[in-house]
Amino acid sequence: MDTILQVRHIGKAFEHNQVLRDVSLELDEGRVLVVVGPSGCGKSTLLRCINGLEQIDSGEILLRGEVISGQRKNLHLVRQKIGMVFQSYDLFPHMRVMDNLLLGPVKALGRPKEEVRAEAERMLARVGLADKAGVYPRTLSGGQRQRVALVRAMLMQPEILLLDEITAALDPEMVSEVLNVVLDLARDGMTMVIVTHEMRFAEAVADEVVFLEDGCVVERNPPEVFFHRPETERAKRFLQSFDYAPRRRAAQPGANTAEEQSAP
């Protein structure tokens, strides 16, 4: 299988804060890489470096064997191949849904409008928003906006899709409608790098999980290993932070997960 993305020993600091230290990973076509880790571990920065929203300080990033890092001039050409969806629902508020979708393919790629429109309608229908093409984003719920944002990114026919905590700002009941779309894309063979706090989703969607802490790759494993038999202590501790011991049984001896929860 072809390797699409290679990240080689990249480092990134903001002022004196070293956010990424010697991070390396590679991604084959059609695979899904999930990046997890505590807040501030550098997950989002990693994604932002990959599509050039941040410049890396050291190392290099290659897309299909070509170095894409370190250049500033033709970043837009690189970004046409790397789709990205953010945490905030970042549709363009002054455009209707359909115009949001057409902007990239028509203006950036120069594709014929009618062709893209037909494709956009198909994809909107696929994510359950066939009737929303003509409305403004402010009339949509957060979950609906994120689905439109996914469609907008997909219409660029990117080689890779980067998802940066796309459900973190959503109300809980809207999370699954968005994640189901992502699962659907993964089944279709879309290559993706996903940063998420939804561990069950991570387990379901990932081909491989990378655990990042303090800007370093601490563990890299297939999901069935990472989530059930993590190899590193730090990963174990991180995963335990998602477990809650029932309050009424916490007084029993040996319920040390509860103690960990309340420890400062």
Add this chain to the structure above:
Amino acid sequence: MQDSGVSILFKGINFQRLLGGLWVTLRIALITIGLSLALGLVFGLIMLSRRKVLRGISRAWLEIVRFMPQLVLLYMVYFGFARLFGWDLDGETSAVLVFTFWGTAEMGDLVRGAVSSIPPHQRESAEAIGLTPMQVCRHVLIPQTVRRLLPQAINLSTRIIKTTALVKMINVTEVLKVGQQIISQFYRLREAPFWVYLTIFILYFIICWPISALAGWLEKRWA
């Protein structure tokens, strides 16, 4: 013959004189608005500059202009500069200078506010779909800036129109001054000031209200 109330307005060419005065007001206001909006765009971009010095200077200008009563500025230019530098500025020119000095600063601050109120994610998500920096500006940033800016710029225009009433104080015969001339013509008539000033009020209202309503409509439409 006994004159009464509203009739004095239509005596002779009084009403035409009022309209003539109103035109002087409007002429000053329109030139000022045109200059202020254009220069304010540039000034706003300076206020957004990455250079601290430029930002500092522009900030200082804005503060000074805001603290200074426009009438004091008018006197300073019309009476002060004339004597000091021997300039022979007429009232209208002085007024345009002073109001533009003020309007540019206010417009600049509106531009600054409109641009910086656009969340950074708007630029990033536009970049993420592969648009060039020019396309990002043209299709995403500028349209949103204009939508935020235009209603406020229109409101600023009505403020400028109202403020031009001050030029009466530097001997420009605008609508208020004409009004006073008409009143003194009928100084024996008790109701004269009321009717004249009411008329002037209505004239200002007829001009400013539609503009203000337009701003409100745009604001609602683009909310």
